[in-house]
Amino acid sequence: MLTLLFVVSVIGFFTINAQLNMDERGIDFGFGFLNQESSFDVQFSLIEYDGSHSYAKAYLVGLLNTILVSVLGIIFCTIIGVIVGVARLSPNYLIRNTAAWYVEFFRNVPLLLQIFFWYYAALRALPLPENTEPLFGVTYLTVKGYYIPRLIWENFDILLYSILAAIISIVVIKNYAKKLQEEKGQQLPVFLISVGLLLLFPAITFVTGMVQLKVALPVLKQLSKTSFIYADGISVPPELLALVLALSLYTATFVAECVRAGIQGISKGQKEAAASVGLTPNQILKLVIMPQALRIIIPPTTNQYLNLTKNSSLAAAIAYPDLVLVFAGTALMQTGRAIEIVSITMLTYLTLSLAISLLMNWYNKKIAIKEK
Amino acid sequence: MLRTLKTLMYLLTSIALLVSFETGAMAAKKSKTLKKTQKMGFVRCGVSQGLPGFSNADASGNWTGVDVDLCRAVAAATLGDSGKVKFFPLSAKERFTALTSGEIDVLSRNTTWTLSRDADIGLTFVGVNFYDGQGFMVRKSSGITSTSQFKSGISACTNIGTTTELNMRDFFNSKGIKYEPVAFEKADEVVAAYDAGRCDTYTTDKSGLAAQRTKLSKPDDHIVLPETISKEPLGPVVRQGDSVWEDIVRWSLNVMIEAEEYGITSANADSMKSSENPAIKRLVGAEGELGAAFGLDNDWSLRIIKQVGNYGESYKRNIADTGILPDRGPNQLWTKGGILYVPPAR
Numbered sequence: 001m002l003t004l005l006f007v008v009s010v011i012g013f014f015t016i017n018a019q020l021n022m023d024e025r026g027i028d029f030g031f032g033f034l035n036q037e038s039s040f041d042v043q044f045s046l047i048e049y050d051g052s053h054s055y056a057k058a059y060l061v062g063l064l065n066t067i068l069v070s071v072l073g074i075i076f077c078t079i080i081g082v083i084v085g086v087a088r089l090s091p092n093y094l095i096r097n098t099a100a101w102y103v104e105f106f107r108n109v110p111l112l113l114q115i116f117f118w119y120y121a122a123l124r125a126l127p128l129p130e131n132t133e134p135l136f137g138v139t140y141l142t143v144k145g146y147y148i149p150r151l152i153w154e155n156f157d158i159l160l161y162s163i164l165a166a167i168i169s170i171v172v173i174k175n176y177a178k179k180l181q182e183e184k185g186q187q188l189p190v191f192l193i194s195v196g197l198l199l200l201f202p203a204i205t206f207v208t209g210m211v212q213l214k215v216a217l218p219v220l221k222q223l224s225k226t227s228f229i230y231a232d233g234i235s236v237p238p239e240l241l242a243l244v245l246a247l248s249l250y251t252a253t254f255v256a257e258c259v260r261a262g263i264q265g266i267s268k269g270q271k272e273a274a275a276s277v278g279l280t281p282n283q284i285l286k287l288v289i290m291p292q293a294l295r296i297i298i299p300p301t302t303n304q305y306l307n308l309t310k311n312s313s314l315a316a317a318i319a320y321p322d323l324v325l326v327f328a329g330t331a332l333m334q335t336g337r338a339i340e341i342v343s344i345t346m347l348t349y350l351t352l353s354l355a356i357s358l359l360m361n362w363y364n365k366k367i368a369i370k371e372k
Numbered sequence: 373m374l375r376t377l378k379t380l381m382y383l384l385t386s387i388a389l390l391v392s393f394e395t396g397a398m399a400a401k402k403s404k405t406l407k408k409t410q411k412m413g414f415v416r417c418g419v420s421q422g423l424p425g426f427s428n429a430d431a432s433g434n435w436t437g438v439d440v441d442l443c444r445a446v447a448a449a450t451l452g453d454s455g456k457v458k459f460f461p462l463s464a465k466e467r468f469t470a471l472t473s474g475e476i477d478v479l480s481r482n483t484t485w486t487l488s489r490d491a492d493i494g495l496t497f498v499g500v501n502f503y504d505g506q507g508f509m510v511r512k513s514s515g516i517t518s519t520s521q522f523k524s525g526i527s528a529c530t531n532i533g534t535t536t537e538l539n540m541r542d543f544f545n546s547k548g549i550k551y552e553p554v555a556f557e558k559a560d561e562v563v564a565a566y567d568a569g570r571c572d573t574y575t576t577d578k579s580g581l582a583a584q585r586t587k588l589s590k591p592d593d594h595i596v597l598p599e600t601i602s603k604e605p606l607g608p609v610v611r612q613g614d615s616v617w618e619d620i621v622r623w624s625l626n627v628m629i630e631a632e633e634y635g636i637t638s639a640n641a642d643s644m645k646s647s648e649n650p651a652i653k654r655l656v657g658a659e660g661e662l663g664a665a666f667g668l669d670n671d672w673s674l675r676i677i678k679q680v681g682n683y684g685e686s687y688k689r690n691i692a693d694t695g696i697l698p699d700r701g702p703n704q705l706w707t708k709g710g711i712l713y714v715p716p717a718r
Contacts, residue, residue: 022494040537041553051541124568143569144527223523225515227572231525238570239554316532319556319565325532329465329557333533336493338469 018339033335034059040330042321044237055331062326063348069243069322070309070352076248077308078301081255088260099256107253112314114250119242119318126238129220130228138217140230145237147218147230154212158205166201170194239320243312251308255301262297263289294367302360306353313349323348402667403616405477406450414456417443418476421461421558424583425696426482426502435459439480441686442501442608444679445624446478449672454679463557465533468493471611478621479609482577484535489609498622500607501683503702503711505600506539507578509585512595514572519543519599522573527552529562529571536576539602563587577604582696620666626714627673631655631682633705633714638681641674654718662717673717683712 022029034056041051046064049057087099106114126132129142140147153159170193177188205211218233229235266289274288275281315322316329323345332341409415419427419439427437435457444454460476471479472494482504483489485497508528510516522544530536532555544551554571556562559580566574567588574581581596588594608625610618631637634652636644645658653659657674664670680686684705692698704710 039541041541041551043553043555051538051545120564120568124570128569221525223514223526223572224510224521226511226513227526229525229527237554316557317561319554319561321555325555325557329532330537330555333465333468334488334538336468336472336489336495338472 022339029339031340033337033340036335038331038334040334042326043319044240044321055327055335058331059323059327059344062321062323065321065326066309066312066315066323067352069240069247069312069315069320072244073247073251073308073312074305076244077251077255077304080248080252081301081304082259084252084256085259086263088256089263103253103256106249111246111250111311112317115242115246115314115318118246119239122245123238123242128228129230138215139233140218142230143238144229145235146241147233147235149218150216150232150234152214152216154214155210159202159211162201162205162211163198166197170197173197237320239315239318242318243315243320247308247311251304251311254304254307258297258300258304259293261300262293262295265296266292291367295364295369298360298364298367302357302364305356305360309352309356310349403614403620405611405614405617406620406667409450409477413451414458415443415447415450415478416460416476417446417457418460418462418467418470418479418481419443420481421463421560423482423559423580424586425579425691425694426583427459427461427480429459429461437690438501438686439482439608441628441680441690442480442621442625443478445628445676446621448675448679449620449624449668452675454675463533464531465557468495468609471495471609474611477610477617482580482606483609484577484604485607486535494612495609496612496618497607497609498618499625499714500605501625502579502606504577504579504604504606506536506575506602506604507581507600508597509566509574509581509594510572510597512593517595517597519547519597519601522547522549522551524550525552526573527554527571529554529556529566529574530576531555531559531562532557534576535602535604540575543601559584560587577606579606579691579697586696616666620668623666623673623717624676627655627676627717628680628683628686629705629712629714630717631673631677632684633707636677636682637685638678641677651716651718660718 019029035054037052038055038058039051040058042049042058042061044065045061046068047057047061049061084099084102087095088103090096090099124143126141126143129140129144129147132140132142135141138149173188173193174190177190180186180188202211206213216232218230220228221231222228270288270292271284274284279287312322313324316325319325328341328345332338335341417440419435419437422428423437425437427435427439429435440457440459443457443459447456448454460470462470462476462479462481467479467481467483468489470476479495480501482502483497484504485500489495490497508519516522526549528540528551530540530553537553537555540551540553554565556565559576562574562576563584565571574584576584578596578600585591585594585596608621610621631641634649634655636652636655641656644652644656647653647656647658650659654662655673656677657663657670657672661670663672666672681689687700687703692700700710702711704712706713
């Protein structure tokens with residue numbers, strides 16, 4: 001009761017104080033500005049947006065860009081992290097030590113410095129569009145961005161349905177395979193069948209002509225005597241590349257340590273016991289080691305995912321239009337609504353972090369030991 | 373329960389009392405900011421993070437520039453020493469929050485005076501110390517000599533949190549050109565990105581372009597296009613709500629400009645006391661009681677002229693002699709074909 005009283009009076013004091021100071025300085029408070037025309041453009045947006053839209057839409061643009069960079073970062077840092085984590089336990093001296101060096105180097109250099117390195121030192125060393133040799137035949141990595149072909153789908157929804165159908169049949173087959181093993185001891189190559197189905201179903205839609213795909217290749221376009229860009233394709237801004245690169249390489253070091261801890265946390269006896277009942281090394285990893293290691297790996301890795309999401313706000317330093325740059329930057333400047341905008345931004349990051357943490361907790365619960 | 377309610381009531385009442393006492397006391401003072409400044413012994417001045425000619429720090433941390441000189445003038449007027457200024461380098465994004473939150477007392481940071489900034493966010497613009505307009509810088513090798521040669525797909529580097537972002541949109545939209553805005557938080561980052569070829573053009577105030585050009589690896593390879601796409605009156609800003617402080621800053625600027633008009637310089641200010649012209653005598657404190665209205669002594673304007681110099685001296689020292697913009701253009705006195713025209717100090 002006393003604690004509650006204390007909290008209420010502290011919050012009350014801050015509110016009254018802010019209100020009085022704002023009144024004195026002639027600043028009013030309100031969220032009406034969200035409907036006003038923003039009148040500024042954003043370099044890169046996942047939804048259709050220009051300056052004639054509202055500040056609320058600008059907020060959405062920033063939010064989606066933040067989510068994009070976080071999701072990409074989380075995917076890449078997990079892949080790199082798992083590989084490096086396993087590599088650190090490799091019996092091979094070279095692999096083990098390379099992985100160790102990588103971890104020690106990247107986790108001990110400040111993240112902002114790494115972002116600057118990838119943006120100014122690494123990406124700036126790229127050629128101008130007119131001097132660029134194609135990468136994978138049809139893509140161009142230039143100082144102005146990574147230009148990739150644009151895919152133009154016809155009846156894209158049918159393709160989605162076919163993938164959905166493939167996934168449903170995979171689940172059915174998996175259940176059948178489990179039953180078969182329990183009853184008759186036979187094993188089906190479930191993995192191969194799954195991959196086959198995932199390829200087969202969409203392929204049928206192409207062959208029958210239900211779904212069509214056109215590709216618009218990037219074409220060099222001259223803007224002036226010495227200035228070129230690639231038109232028609234999609235341009236991935238170098239700011240996004242640098243940010244994803246820096247975030248995933250940095251966070252991967254921590255994920256790698258989590259993975260290593262998880263695997264080392266399983267006692268040797270487990271592996272030996274599994275081998276003695278005749279499981280193959282692959283089966284040992286998949287059925288015995290990993291399910292137990294994951295319980296150790298997931299909770300600290302969740303922290304790393306949260307860190308990555310919050311660290312993505314460093315984007316402002318290199319002009320990637322994330323939530324902080326677009327909303328807590330330009331929008332704040334144009335409207336001067338510091339308290340409103342900063343509190344919205346804080347609440348947004350809080351919600352994002354809680355969502356990630358909920359998802360990971362659900363997964364953690366799912367793989368936890370089920371006491372029967 | 374009753375007891376806790378009582379305690380709560382007591383707490384709230386005491387908070388309310390405390391707050392009302394404080395605000396009541398504030399209203400009784402003349403200029404809160406002036407008193408605070410004199411107590412601290414220095415003027416807290418917000419400047420840019422490095423814009424040659426306007427506010428720029430050298431290797432040993434000495435600030436120079438016309439924006440810096442304004443803060444020095446305020447310090448000379450209020451504290452008697454133009455050196456008593458503490459500079460706060462601010463990004464475009466931070467500047468207004470720093471001022472409204474009370475971290476600084478004068479913002480002299482090449483800031484454009486617009487209606488929404490003046491009316492909306494608790495700021496008051498006190499005057500114009502540089503008439504500017506937005507322009508574009510391109511590489512000479514591109515062959516572009518006019519903005520009419522811009523084509524869709526052009527990428528433009530600039531700062532966030534500036535009027536530049538808005539003008540740029542108006543400009544490209546009216547021409548029907550699709551463009552890619554690349555907006556950085558710090559000016560140095562914009563320069564680095566433009567220099568590396570990330571952008572085809574760099575857009576900001578023309579004075580800014582001229583100044584930033586000197587920071588490029590090969591300044592001579594770049595030109596500023598002749599077109600001006602906006603009006604950018606740059607001037608000092610103060611917080612709303614302290615009209616006496618506002619007047620002090622406004623008239624510190626006006627005195628510098630009027631001193632140039634009457635030919636008073638840092639060198640001849642003392643001898644001007646014996647001038648025949650009453651307008652000159654008022655400016656050097658030999659006649660009238662001009663300072664009393666602000667709560668200052670009568671030598672405040674003399675100190676500004678002696679320690680900082682008049683506007684012309686400041687311009688010459690910071691902008692003309694450094695080769696940034698040798699031609700004063702509109703920033704010339706109204707008597708010499710410019711548009712600098714200030715109300716009389718009397």
